[in-house]
Amino acid sequence: MQARLKDRAIVVVGAGTGIGAATVERLCAEGARVCAADLNLPAAQVIAARMTASGHEAHALGVDIADEDSVGACIADAAALLGGIDGVHVNAADMGAIMQDSDALGVDLAIFDRTIAVNLRGHLLCTRAALPHLLESPHGAIVYTSSAAAISGEPERPSYAASKSGLNALMRHVASKWGRQGLTANCVAPGFVMTPEMVAAGTVPPEWIDHCLAHTRSTRLGRVEDIAAMVALLLSADGRWINGQVIHVNGGTLLT
Ligand SMILES: NC(=O)c1ccc[n+]([C@@H]2O[C@H](COP(=O)([O-])OP(=O)(O)OC[C@H]3O[C@@H](n4cnc5c(N)ncnc54)[C@H](O)[C@@H]3O)[C@@H](O)[C@H]2O)c1
Numbered sequence: 516m517q518a519r520l521k522d523r524a525i526v527v528v529g530a531g532t533g534i535g536a537a538t539v540e541r542l543c544a545e546g547a548r549v550c551a552a553d554l555n556l557p558a559a560q561v562i563a564a565r566m567t568a569s570g571h572e573a574h575a576l577g578v579d580i581a582d583e584d585s586v587g588a589c590i591a592d593a594a595a596l597l598g599g600i601d602g603v604h605v606n607a608a609d610m611g612a613i614m615q616d617s618d619a620l621g622v623d624l625a626i627f628d629r630t631i632a633v634n635l636r637g638h639l640l641c642t643r644a645a646l647p648h649l650l651e652s653p654h655g656a657i658v659y660t661s662s663a664a665a666i667s668g669e670p671e672r673p674s675y676a677a678s679k680s681g682l683n684a685l686m687r688h689v690a691s692k693w694g695r696q697g698l699t700a701n702c703v704a705p706g707f708v709m710t711p712e713m714v715a716a717g718t719v720p721p722e723w724i725d726h727c728l729a730h731t732r733s734t735r736l737g738r739v740e741d742i743a744a745m746v747a748l749l750l751s752a753d754g755r756w757i758n759g760q761v762i763h764v765n766g767g768t769l770l771t
Contacts, residue, residue, distance in 0.1 A: 519751035521546035522771035523654060524597035526590065528580060528641055529607025531558030533710035535659060538604055538738035539563070540745045545739045547602075550593040554607070567728035580607050580637030581629075590644035597737055598744040600648035602750040606660040608678075609633040616672040627674040635685070650696055658749045659686050660742070661702035661761055663769045679704075683761050690759030699758045703745045706765025708737035732767030741766075 529535040531553035539551045543566045551566075553559040556577035566573035574596045575669035594600050610629045617623055638659055648744050649655035659725035662670065682702060690701040707727045727736055745764050750756045762769050765769050 516544045519753060520602075520747065523547045523601045524593075524599050524652075525602040525604070525750060526550045526552060526593045526597075526600055526645065527604045528552045528578060529590075529604060529660070531555040532712050534630070534705065534742045535604070535606040536562045537607065537743040538746045539566060539573065541740070541743035543569075543573060544602075544757075545747050547750075548597055548650045550574045550596060552589050552593065554579050557722040572642065580605075580641055580649040583640050586637070586640040586644050590641070590648070594648050598653060599655040600645060602658070603641065603645045603649065603658045603700070604658045604660070604746050604750070605638045606607060607633065607637060607676075608660070613672055613675050617676045617732040619673050620670055622674055627677075627705040627745045628700055629676050630674035630759070631681070634675070635681040638682055639685060642685065645700075646689075648695065649698055650693065653697065654660035654750075654752075655698040655702045655751045656754065657686075657698065658691065658746050659700075659702045661686075661704040663704055663706045663763060663765055665704060665719070665754070665761070667769055677712065686761070687759050690745070694758050699749070699754065700758055701749050701759070702761045703742055703749065704761050704763045704765070705738055705742045706731075706763070707743060708739055710739055727768070730768055731765075737764070737766055 521547040525547045530551035538611045539562050551559045551563045556736050559575040563575035576589050579585045612614050612626050615626045662679040664676045686700050
């Protein structure tokens with residue numbers, strides 16, 4: 516593994532499970548010093564402890580990105596622990612709300628509001644808290660996790676799609692406003708990725724897996740490592756001239 520991120524101070528928000536946990540592993544493997552922040556603090560502690568045990572610097576922090584004070588405290592703590600912040604991966608989403616995100620006629624407005632509060636407003640709060648630190652760094656970079664759902668058009672989960680479309684817009688704004696001060700802002704937009712937690716829970720219907728395999732231009736389903744690799748690139752010097760982009764990582768399921 517290259518050490519493209521040697522000694523970089525990076526915060527992953529939504530780091531407890533799935534793509535975020537894999538990103539913490541990838542960033543550490545590339546030499547970064549990482550704060551793993553999550554609503555699920557015990558899960559963040561597990562991944563941070565695993566990284567520490569294998570010789571990396573990793574800290575766990577609790578955060579609720581729907582809460583402004585919580586985000587402010589988390590980013591301040593991360594900056595203190597790491598001595599500044601060079602990069603942030605804002606990855607958290609309320610994946611529970613998706614299950615009730617039916618359609619525009621039927622969706623409970625509380626589900627819509629919760630989805631926007633976490634997946635979009637929460638990312639704005641993280642951006643606001645982290646920006647002053649990122650602008651002080653010569654490597655300042657922010658990566659948000661969007662989704663193919665932002666542009667694919669689907670008959671269900673309108674709140675989720677709207678939140679991710681909004682996130683793409685937020686990212687473009689951040690790149691446009693602060694790019695000339697040395698910041699890069701990008702979204703990684705995964706297609707369907709089977710996380711280790713989904714595999715362990717066995718909750719993904721086999722028909723859905725067959726559907727995804729039938730519609731990919733690749734040979735397999737997505738893995739969390741596929742997304743983590745793109746995040747690492749976007750946070751590294753190799754990603755320095757990539758700015759304001761939504762990078763789709765989906766095995767060719769959706770062509771953009
Ligand atoms: N897995 C996929 O197929 C897929 C596809 C496209 C996009 N994504 C996106 O990837 C990201 C990660 O998804 P995942 O599949 O790894 O799911 P996941 O549920 O494993 O990860 C989401 C993480 O966010 C955390 N979180 C939720 N609400 C939070 C809050 N209010 N404050 C702080 N942390 C909070 C959760 O505790 C969890 O650790 C999400 O943004 C999701 O929308 C996933």
